[in-house]
Amino acid sequence: MHSTDAIIEARRQAEVCNACRYCEGYCAVFPALERRRAFTNSDIAYLANLCHNCKGCYYACQYAPPHAFAVNFPKVLAEVRHETYAAYAWPRAFAGVFERNGVIVSLAAAIIVTVVLVGVGWLQDPDVIFGIHTQPGAFYAVIPWSVMGGLSAVVFLYSMLALVMGFVNFWRDTGGRASELADITPLAQTASDVLSLRHLGGGGHGCNDRDESFSTLRRWLHHATFYGFMICFASTGTAWFYDTFLNWMAPYPITSLPVVLGCVGGIGLIIGTAGLFWLKLVSDQEPTSRRLLGADVALLMLLGTISFSGFLLLGLRATPAMGTLLALHVGLVLAFFVVIPYSKFVHGVYRAAALLRNRLELRNSTAPQRVLPAKPADKGETAEIFSASAK
Amino acid sequence: MLDFSRTYDVLVVGGGNAAMCAAIMARAKGASVLVLEHAGQSFRGGNSRHTRNLRVMHEEPTSQLVGSYLEEEFWEDLKRVTNGHTDEHLARVTIRGTTSAVSWMSQCGVRFQPSLTGTLSLSRTNLFFLGGGRALVNAYYATAQRMGIDILYDSEVEALEIDHDVVRSATITWRGFPATVKAKTFVAASGGFQANIDWLRQYWGDAADNFSIRGTPYAQGKILRNLLDQGVASAGDPTQCHAVAVDARAPKFDGGIVTRLDSIPFSIVVNRDAERFYDEGEDFWPRRYAIWGWLIAKQPGQIAYSIFDSKSAELFMPSVFPVIEAPTISDLAAKLGLDASRLNATIDNYNSAVQKADFNPQILDHCATQGITPPKTHWARKIDTPPYRAYPLRPGITFTYLGVKVTDRAQVLMNSGRTAKNLFASGEIMAGNILGRGYMAGFGMSIGTVFGRIAGEEAAAHALN
Numbered sequence: 138m139h140s141t142d143a144i145i146e147a148r149r150q151a152e153v154c155n156a157c158r159y160c161e162g163y164c165a166v167f168p169a170l171e172r173r174r175a176f177t178n179s180d181i182a183y184l185a186n187l188c189h190n191c192k193g194c195y196y197a198c199q200y201a202p203p204h205a206f207a208v209n210f211p212k213v214l215a216e217v218r219h220e221t222y223a224a225y226a227w228p229r230a231f232a233g234v235f236e237r238n239g240v241i242v243s244l245a246a247a248i249i250v251t252v253v254l255v256g257v258g259w260l261q262d263p264d265v266i267f268g269i270h271t272q273p274g275a276f277y278a279v280i281p282w283s284v285m286g287g288l289s290a291v292v293f294l295y296s297m298l299a300l301v302m303g304f305v306n307f308w309r310d311t312g313g314r315a316s317e318l319a320d321i322t323p324l325a326q327t328a329s330d331v332l333s334l335r336h337l338g339g340g341g342h343g344c345n346d347r348d349e350s351f352s353t354l355r356r357w358l359h360h361a362t363f364y365g366f367m368i369c370f371a372s373t374g375t376a377w378f379y380d381t382f383l384n385w386m387a388p389y390p391i392t393s394l395p396v397v398l399g400c401v402g403g404i405g406l407i408i409g410t411a412g413l414f415w416l417k418l419v420s421d422q423e424p425t426s427r428r429l430l431g432a433d434v435a436l437l438m439l440l441g442t443i444s445f446s447g448f449l450l451l452g453l454r455a456t457p458a459m460g461t462l463l464a465l466h467v468g469l470v471l472a473f474f475v476v477i478p479y480s481k482f483v484h485g486v487y488r489a490a491a492l493l494r495n496r497l498e499l500r501n502s503t504a505p506q507r508v509l510p511a512k513p514a515d516k517g518e519t520a521e522i523f524s525a526s527a528k
Numbered sequence: 529m530l531d532f533s534r535t536y537d538v539l540v541v542g543g544g545n546a547a548m549c550a551a552i553m554a555r556a557k558g559a560s561v562l563v564l565e566h567a568g569q570s571f572r573g574g575n576s577r578h579t580r581n582l583r584v585m586h587e588e589p590t591s592q593l594v595g596s597y598l599e600e601e602f603w604e605d606l607k608r609v610t611n612g613h614t615d616e617h618l619a620r621v622t623i624r625g626t627t628s629a630v631s632w633m634s635q636c637g638v639r640f641q642p643s644l645t646g647t648l649s650l651s652r653t654n655l656f657f658l659g660g661g662r663a664l665v666n667a668y669y670a671t672a673q674r675m676g677i678d679i680l681y682d683s684e685v686e687a688l689e690i691d692h693d694v695v696r697s698a699t700i701t702w703r704g705f706p707a708t709v710k711a712k713t714f715v716a717a718s719g720g721f722q723a724n725i726d727w728l729r730q731y732w733g734d735a736a737d738n739f740s741i742r743g744t745p746y747a748q749g750k751i752l753r754n755l756l757d758q759g760v761a762s763a764g765d766p767t768q769c770h771a772v773a774v775d776a777r778a779p780k781f782d783g784g785i786v787t788r789l790d791s792i793p794f795s796i797v798v799n800r801d802a803e804r805f806y807d808e809g810e811d812f813w814p815r816r817y818a819i820w821g822w823l824i825a826k827q828p829g830q831i832a833y834s835i836f837d838s839k840s841a842e843l844f845m846p847s848v849f850p851v852i853e854a855p856t857i858s859d860l861a862a863k864l865g866l867d868a869s870r871l872n873a874t875i876d877n878y879n880s881a882v883q884k885a886d887f888n889p890q891i892l893d894h895c896a897t898q899g900i901t902p903p904k905t906h907w908a909r910k911i912d913t914p915p916y917r918a919y920p921l922r923p924g925i926t927f928t929y930l931g932v933k934v935t936d937r938a939q940v941l942m943n944s945g946r947t948a949k950n951l952f953a954s955g956e957i958m959a960g961n962i963l964g965r966g967y968m969a970g971f972g973m974s975i976g977t978v979f980g981r982i983a984g985e986e987a988a989a990h991a992l993n
């Protein structure tokens with residue numbers, strides 16, 4: 138990781154925190170910071186991705202602006218975090234997409250959706266597009282299975298490769314070795330950290346989602362988004378299984394597993410993304426970086442729109458609107474697959490990687506270093522005082 | 529916007545820990561409460577925003593405290609650190625009061641955590657605030673707002689008018705404009721006077737200009753002065769304050785915890801003339817850190833330099849300011865503005881006095897010097913491994929001891945021996961009754977919390993009677 142203004146500023150603030158340590162109980166970032174005395178660029182990159190942006194340490198900070206030390210750790214770490222997305226992007230040539238990421242992701246999505254819509258309109262007979270299809274394989278009458286499945290698969294596999302390469306870049310840069318990945322315990326602990334969003338708890342009583350007050354709303358909304366996404370994924374997987382192995386083709390009945398999963402997941406995604414978007418709008422802007430808002434919003438909107446178009450398709454699949462809605466939905470999903478490695482989506486990979494690094498560090502660290510001769514302080518400090526009479 | 533014609537049941541002067549405890553307690557008893565805080569919202573909370581723990585008595589282990597810490601041991605500790613400059617009755621009231629304070633604090637939204645790394649020695653006696661003092665202050669303000677307590681920031685109380693042992697009204701400056709506020713009872717919780725450099729200069733002369741004030745600049749002691757001038761009895765030695773060594777680059781005010789330096793026992797400390805002046809290794813650092821502010825204050829220019837070599841670089845908590853580093857002692861002297869030949873002489877002298885022994889930072893290792901004055905009695909190692917390093921040091925003032933005299937019901941006493949009928953005090957402004965000298969980690973917050981609660985309860989009872 139190269140030096141940037143954000144990294145230099147984050148290092149300055151980390152040094153204040155390391156001399157202070159009052160926020161030690163909030164999350165994994167502070168104990169990780171305390172395991173170091175000096176911070177390389179890669180250390181800062183690691184800490185930035187370990188931060189879950191709960192903002193607890195901003196409201197608790199005795200050095201927050203307008204104090205001269207101007208410590209605003211959540212904000213500067215968010216800025217660094219965003220820079221790491223570019224620094225670890227694969228291939229390197231695409232690092233630039235993280236500049237003005239909101240615009241780029243939105244544009245890319247719009248272009249891909251348009252291409253799919255125009256493509257379907259151009260290549261397919263209007264009677265087919267605007268006809269009523271309810272038979273098994275109805276969707277493939279509009280967009281052939283080979284095109285829909287093939288294109289998605291190719292793009293998806295590429296995106297997964299790009300994510301893996303991003304992970305590799307992060308892992309190497311933060312001093313990791315491949316052999317470290319072979320150990321089951323830290324991996325399992327990391328999985329639990331990720332699945333429970335352990336560090337989005339503010340040390341137990343919630344985060345500063347909106348302002349100085351504490352809540353667990355953001356955690357629940359993120360859970361809704363994450364698990365909603367996973368359930369939708371499971372829906373797609375089941376459909377693929379039915380189609381490939383049972384030769385049972387979509388559309389499936391309302392009570393079938395793919396539709397039920399899709400509905401549950403879709404509702405989760407809509408609630409989660411809308412809620413997270415709302416939180417971004419109403420929350421105190423001080424500990425956030427305004428210019429990063431676009432990247433967040435673009436991804437949230439894309440995920441929300443996909444779910445919404447999915448519901449539209451489900452509701453109107455027996456009408457002449459099905460063809461157009463299918464093209465829209467497929468276009469959006471395809472757009473999402475394309476932008477996966479070049480959008481805010483990557484935060485999941487780097488945060489998980491940082492959590493894994495944290496677990497490994499915890500395992501390897503011996504008992505915390507006691508830097509002072511620890512012994513007898515509980516016997517009261519000292520009877521001596523600052524006395525004018527002794528002058 | 530405040531209705532200045534209204535008469536509140538309780539008016540609280542100040543916005544730190546002691547003030548908020550009193551305000552919340554009074555409101556809980558049904559009183560209408562107004563809090564007047566001199567600072568603006570971002571800097572509310574006085575010195576309390578820089579704290580990290582309070583000392584509590586407990587009979588058995590709790591989720592955050594190990595072992596037990598009983599009244600007698602607590603009292604013995606206090607007696608020792610104050611050298612007897614305490615009031616046993618008030619002290620025991622405080623000590624006992626800490627037991628019920630903890631659950632009350634939790635109800636007010638204060639959260640606790642295990643003791644911070646580097647403070648393991650306090651894990652039996654001191655309860656740490658999750659996120660530190662500012663998080664605690666935030667919790668109290670949120671609770672106060674929820675309960676309907678009126679809070680005014682940027683509101684300096686200039687005077688409390690006492691007439692026949694009764695406070696009639698408060699004169700305030702609110703956002704720069706003068707106003708008068710009426711209340712049935714008053715709680716003075718406005719802290720010490722350590723930020724009032726002119727006042728410090730009365731005892732310290734020009735040396736006071738070189739002090740760094742570790743906490744809030746709002747601790748001007750205006751109400752303390754005002755009350756003492758109106759015949760209120762005082763407690764605690766006016767000439768004393770708690771002072772530690774801080775980095776000389778610390779800001780004049782509000783540097784807080786990060787400016788303190790723990791390098792001294794593993795270094796030698798020289799003054800402006802490049803001469804040593806005190807045994808750096810006299811005892812464990814937690815037992816000695818509070819004399820160094822005073823020692824440095826007596827040096828010319830109130831400045832000193834802690835000098836060590838690369839062997840000792842990682843033995844203490846990292847400091848917030850960068851260490852000053854040089855390949856040779858002469859270069860280091862140049863960077864510090866010290867006379868190079870004198871510094872070389874001091875270090876040569878010290879090095880040749882160092883005896884071979886087993887250095888161990890965890891114990892009193894008796895690695896001592898021989899034949900120099902002052903000696904260094906522990907952790908003395910040759911300073912011979914470049915790069916050489918230094919931190920500049922100044923006295924950092926934590927708080928002053930002078931306060932108003934109170935009863936065990938937090939009622940303020942007059943010089944006449946009578947109590948002021950409707951005036952109560954809590955926190956730093958009355959801590960001198962109990963902590964007449966010395967210091968014991970976490971006890972300031974214990975006093976403020978216990979007496980804040982008493983003051984609030986008593987003030988409400990008096991007002992509603």
Ligand SMILES: Cc1cc2nc3c(=O)[nH]c(=O)nc-3n(C[C@H](O)[C@H](O)[C@H](O)COP(=O)(O)OP(=O)(O)OC[C@H]3O[C@@H](n4cnc5c(N)ncnc54)[C@H](O)[C@@H]3O)c2cc1C
Binds near residue numbers: 545578582719748954
């Ligand atoms: C760096 C540092 C660390 C410390 N750490 C600890 C610790 O860990 N544990 C511990 O027990 N103690 C600690 N102390 C001591 C502790 O801060 C005090 O004992 C305690 O905060 C006193 O509380 P208080 O409410 O009386 O005063 P303060 O918290 O100082 O509050 C005084 C309030 O009064 C206001 N005020 C002053 N004058 C006026 C006026 N005229 N009108 C209106 N408002 C006014 C101020 O703005 C302020 O809000 C520390 C002190 C410092 C400086």
Ligand code: SF4
Binds near residue numbers: 155194197200659
């Ligand atoms: S965020 Fe502020 S209060 Fe928390 S550890 Fe850092 S400097 Fe200390």
Ligand code: SF4
Binds near residue numbers: 160187194210336
């Ligand atoms: S914002 Fe939250 S997760 Fe990030 S460093 Fe601060 S306390 Fe930790």
